Amino acid sequence: MQDLDLGIGDGADAAVNYVLDHFTPMLDGIAAGIGFVTDGIRDALTALPMPAALLAIALLALWRVGWKFAIFAVAALLLIGGMGLWERMMETLSLVLAATIIAIAIGVPLGIAMARSGAVQMVARPALDLMQTMPAFVYLIPAAMFFGLGAVPGTIATVIFAMPPVVRLTNLGIRQVHAEFIEAGLAFGCTPSQLLLKVQIPNALPSIMAGINQTIMLSLSMVVIASMIGAGGLGNTVLTGIQRLDVGTGFEGGLAVVVLAVLLDRITQSFGQAGHGFRFRQLFAGRG
Incomplete structure (x- = not known):
């Protein structure tokens, strides 16, 4: 029996060609x-x-986590420098930061809109499901077709892949704010914008920061894959190791990615934990 062909792939091709023909200036x-x-971020970090x-x-790690983690951070970064991967690590960090900033700028307002409107949530949830379940490599194809090769299509593919957690957890955090807090805000005469900014977002901040943390981790995993379309950074080192079957090169690139992931994970987690963070005055406690 001949397989049934619904022509979905042909429809996707036609849609891409239509966008290329009619929306090139916008792209x-x-x-x-x-x-x-x-x-801008890459030039600032590499300079x-x-x-x-x-x-x-080291100061950021000391402030947010503690002196032990600060020592680990310096030792781990010196290890990356000793492997000759410092510049590529900074390129990867710049891509992660750029993708995360864009994902937050889009994702947090969208999560707020989902929390405040059932219609927005009904439309956005299937799109978020598609974004999260689509294989990461698939995003490279339209990104390369629409924007060519380089850091820009890599960043765009990373944003699409990594944005859903911050949207979902922003929505969840605002929906889970206790009704008593909202009633108290309304009793004190808060406008909807004041209620959002002074009551809902502060109480939902741990959930929002958890979403940002997951977005950063997904961004880091995706920028490595995005090296296949010229995004650069540590992904190039891993890709070179795969292409040449060079275990040493691939291991060094992978180790640098792991180190960067640990540093970003621990530091961003600390911002979502109330009262978390090392105080510099603790260094001098009991002295003088």
């Missing part, structure tokens, strides 16, 4: 905006001297 504008963000970057990350 160029999107690429220019995302390129401005991505290139930062290694000692200055080490000091900044």
